[in-house]
Amino acid sequence: MNIRLLSITVGVAFLASAGCSSHQPADDVAYPVTQEHRDRASALVARMTLEEKCDYIGGSKDGFYIRPVERLGIPLIRMADGPQGVRNNTRSTLFACGVAAAASWNEDVAYEMGVALGQDSRARGVHILLGPGVNICRSPLCGRNFEYMGEDPCLAAATAVGYIKGVQSQGVMATVKHFALNNQEFNRHHVSSDADERTINEIYFPAFKAAVDAGVASVMSSYNLVNNVHAAENRWLLTETLKDKWGFEGFVMSDWTSTYSTLGCVRSGLDLEMPEGFCMNYDAIKPLIETGVVREKDIDGKVETILASLIAYGFLDRPQLDTTIKEDN
Numbered sequence: 001m002n003i004r005l006l007s008i009t010v011g012v013a014f015l016a017s018a019g020c021s022s023h024q025p026a027d028d029v030a031y032p033v034t035q036e037h038r039d040r041a042s043a044l045v046a047r048m049t050l051e052e053k054c055d056y057i058g059g060s061k062d063g064f065y066i067r068p069v070e071r072l073g074i075p076l077i078r079m080a081d082g083p084q085g086v087r088n089n090t091r092s093t094l095f096a097c098g099v100a101a102a103a104s105w106n107e108d109v110a111y112e113m114g115v116a117l118g119q120d121s122r123a124r125g126v127h128i129l130l131g132p133g134v135n136i137c138r139s140p141l142c143g144r145n146f147e148y149m150g151e152d153p154c155l156a157a158a159t160a161v162g163y164i165k166g167v168q169s170q171g172v173m174a175t176v177k178h179f180a181l182n183n184q185e186f187n188r189h190h191v192s193s194d195a196d197e198r199t200i201n202e203i204y205f206p207a208f209k210a211a212v213d214a215g216v217a218s219v220m221s222s223y224n225l226v227n228n229v230h231a232a233e234n235r236w237l238l239t240e241t242l243k244d245k246w247g248f249e250g251f252v253m254s255d256w257t258s259t260y261s262t263l264g265c266v267r268s269g270l271d272l273e274m275p276e277g278f279c280m281n282y283d284a285i286k287p288l289i290e291t292g293v294v295r296e297k298d299i300d301g302k303v304e305t306i307l308a309s310l311i312a313y314g315f316l317d318r319p320q321l322d323t324t325i326k327e328d329n
Contacts, residue, residue, distance in 0.1 A: 031168065031312045032215065033249045041307035044072055045300050050289070051282045057302045058277020064088050066272065066306070073316060074307070078124075079274075082131025082175075083147055083163075086120045092327070093120055098133055098159075102149035107162040114166020114174070119329055121172040125321035127313070128173040128218065132163045134207035135182040135222075143185035153203055157210035164216050171320075173313060176211040178222035178255055180204050180237060189258070192225035209246055217250045217309055221270065223258040232273075233264030243269055251306045266294050271302040 045053065052069055060067040066077035079088075086092040095101075095113050104110070121129050133147040134156050149156035160176065167174040181193035181204050195204065208219070219242060221231040231237055232254045242248045251271040259265050259273050262284040273280040288294040310316060 031217065033308045033312045037308045037311045038304065040311050041304045042300075044069075044074065044307055045303050047072055048303065050286065050296065050299075053296075053299050053303050054280065054282035054285045055277065056306070057272055057299065058280045059272065059274045061276050063275045074310075075315065077127045077310065077315060078320070079128040079130055080121065080124070080126040082117065082129045083133050084131075086117065086124060086126055086129065090124050090327075092124070093329070097146045098149045099137070099146055101163070102152075102155055102159040104159075105155070107158050110159045110162030111166040114163040115169060116166075116329070117163075118167040118170025118172040119325050120327075121167070122170055122320065122322040123325040123327045123329060125319070126172065127310075127315055127320050128175060129167055130175045130177065130220065131167075132160045132174065132211075133177050134160045134211065135178055135180070136204055136207075138183045141186075142183060144182070149207065153206035156207040160207050161210050161214045164211055164214050168215065168217065171313060173217035173309070175218040175220050175253070176208060176216045177220035179208055179219050179231060179242070179252075180222060181226050181231075182222040182224055184224075188223040190225075192228050194227050205241075208242075212242070212246045212248045217313070219248065219250065219252050221252060221254050221258060223255055230258070230260050230264065232259050232270050233261060233268045235268045238269030249305075250309050251302075263288065263293065266298060271305050 048056070048069065055067060056069065059065070064079045068074055068076040080086045080090070081088055084097050085094045093116065095117065101110055101113060117129060132149070133144065135144070135148045136153060136156065137145045137148055137151045149159045164174040164176065181195060181200070183193050184191060221238065224231060226234050226237055229236070238252050242252065252269060253272040253274050254265070254270055256275050257278065259270070259279040262279045265273060265279050266285065266288070285294060285299065289296050
C-alpha cells in the first residue's frame with residue numbers, strides 16, 4: 001500500500017469516528033451575526049462620512065489594527081499573527097505548528113490548543129488571531145508547510161474546526177487562511193495556482209468550507225493568483241463561492257500587501273485591506289464613486305460586514321483585555 005493510499009485509508013477511519021467538522025465541545029461558544037447586529041452596524045455606517053468609510057476598510061498604518069472611529073464609539077481593533085502562537089509586540093506561548101497539530105489526529109487536542117491561544121490573546125487585548133492556516137501541502141518546497149495542516153483535506157478540516165472553536169470560545173475571532181491554493185512562497189505575488197473545478201472542490205476547499213460551517217469569524221485571502229486572477233481580486237473565489245454559495249457572513253481580509261488594484265478589490269468581495277489602504281483608500285475610491293464606476297453602497301456593505309462581526313463578538317461593548325488571565329498563563 002503506498003503512502004498516499006495509506007493516508008486516505010487511515011483518514012477515512014479517523015473521520016468515520018470523529019466526523020469531518022461536527023465536533024461540538026460542551027463549552028463551545030458561537031457568535032453568529034444576527035439581524036440586530038446588522039441593524040446596529042448599518043446605523044453606525046449611516047453616521048460615517050465617505051472618507052471615514054473608505055479609511056475604515058483600509059486597515060491602519062500601525063500594521064496589525066483596524067482603526068478606531070472614536071466619535072462613534074468604534075474602538076481600535078488589534079490583530080496578532082498566529083497560527084502557532086500570539087505574536088506582534090509580545091512574548092507568548094509557542095504551540096505546536098499546524099502540521100504537528102494535525103499529526104495528533106485529535107480534534108479535542110486542537111480545541112484545547114485553541115482555548116489556550118484564545119486565553120493568550122485575551123491576556124494581551126488581541127481581538128483577532130490570524131490563524132489557523134489550512135492550505136494543502138502540495139509541494140514539499142513550500143516555505144509555509146509547517147503552518148498548514150498536512151495534505152489530507154478532511155484531516156485538515158477536522159483539526160482546523162477544533163482550533164477555531166477553541167479560540168472563539170474565549171471571545172476571540174479566528175481567521176482561516178490563506179484562501180486559496182497557496183502552494184508556494186517563491187514568487188508568491190505573481191505565481192498562479194491553476195486547477196480544475198473538481199480538484200479545487202475536493203482537495204483545496206474542504207478545510208475552508210468546514211471552517212465556514214464551524215462559524216469562523218474571518219477569512220484571509222492569499223497572495224497568489226487562482227486561475228490567473230489574484231485571490232484578493234477574485235470575485236468567483238470571495239463572493240460567488242465563499243459568500244454566496246457557502247453563506248459566509250463574516251468579513252474577508254487580504255493578506256499583508258496582497259492587493260493590486262482598487263477596482264479589483266472593491267468588486268471582488270474583499271472587505272478589509274491589510275495592513276493599510278494601499279488600494280482601498282479615500283483618494284482612490286472617491287473618483288470611482290463620482291464617475292459611477294463604484295457605488296457608495298458597495299463601500300457601506302463592506303463596513304457594515306466588518307462592524308456587524310465586531311458587534312457580534314461584543315468588541316464595541318467590552319474591553320478585550322482580560323486582566324484576570326496572566327500573560328504567562
